Amino acid sequence: MNNKKPFKIIAASAIAFTVLFGGAAAIAPAQQASAATVSASSKASGIIATGKKYLGVKYKFGAKTGVTSSFDCSSFTQYLYGKYGVKLPRTSQAQSKSGKYVSRNNLKPGDLVFFYSPIHHVAIYIGNGKIMHTYGKPGVVISSLKSGWWSDHYKTARRVL
Numbered sequence: 001m002n003n004k005k006p007f008k009i010i011a012a013s014a015i016a017f018t019v020l021f022g023g024a025a026a027i028a029p030a031q032q033a034s035a036a037t038v039s040a041s042s043k044a045s046g047i048i049a050t051g052k053k054y055l056g057v058k059y060k061f062g063a064k065t066g067v068t069s070s071f072d073c074s075s076f077t078q079y080l081y082g083k084y085g086v087k088l089p090r091t092s093q094a095q096s097k098s099g100k101y102v103s104r105n106n107l108k109p110g111d112l113v114f115f116y117s118p119i120h121h122v123a124i125y126i127g128n129g130k131i132m133h134t135y136g137k138p139g140v141v142i143s144s145l146k147s148g149w150w151s152d153h154y155k156t157a158r159r160v161l
Contacts, residue, residue, distance in 0.1 A: 040161040043084045044110025047161075048126045051080050051140070055132075058139045065090060071134045073122045077112060080124070086160055092122035099160035110161045113145065115153045123150075125157065 060070035065078055074092040081088050088095050096114045107113070107125045115121040123133030129146035143150050 040110065041108075043086070043161050044108070047080045047084055047110055047124065048132065050083060051076070051124060051126075051132050052142075054140045055142070056139055057134070059134045059136055071140065073133055073135060076134050076140065077122050077124060081160065088160065093119045095122050096156060096158060099158040102157045102159045104154065104157060107157055108159070111157050111159050113157045114155045115150065117155055119155055121153075 054068065054071070054076070057068065058070045059072060061072050063070045063072045063075045065075050067075070068079070071079065074088075074090060074095055077092075077095060078088045078090060088098055092114060095112060096119045099112070102108075102111055109125060109127040111125040113123045113125050113131055115123070121133070121135065123131035123143070123145075125145070126132050126142065129144055130142050131145050131150065132140070132142050134140040145151055145154065
């Protein structure tokens with residue numbers, strides 16, 4: 001009987017270490033994903049808050065990157081995301097190839113939303129079915145994506161955060 005006692009101790013120790021280290025390994029990726037989500041969420045909040053400061057700023061096709069007295073749709077997104085460390089190409093069509101595809105049903109604040117075919121307009125999804133973008137006479141504005149013109153001309157979306 002004494003020969004079985006050391007075996008039981010070794011077996012119990014092995015099981016305890018497996019549970020301890022296996023459990024820690026399973027938890028670590030979840031914590032990293034959670035931290036990445038918080039980071040993306042806080043960047044999105046910052047981008048949206050900063051973008052709202054430019055509501056009403058005039059639209060100018062071909063506006064220069066970095067100039068804040070006027071924007072076109074892609075210089076607006078490039079400028080805002082750049083302030084938060086995200087490099088985007090200059091045109092909406094090139095931006096539509098950045099990041100990863102996200103379906104319309106899975107949009108999160110901070111996702112880029114694209115319009116027309118071929119793509120030639122970009123907006124920022126800000127949540128609750130709304131987008132922030134710039135075009136024509138209104139300049140930087142918030143519009144609904146739930147129905148109407150923008151809903152009808154929706155093409156795709158990309159997650160870059």
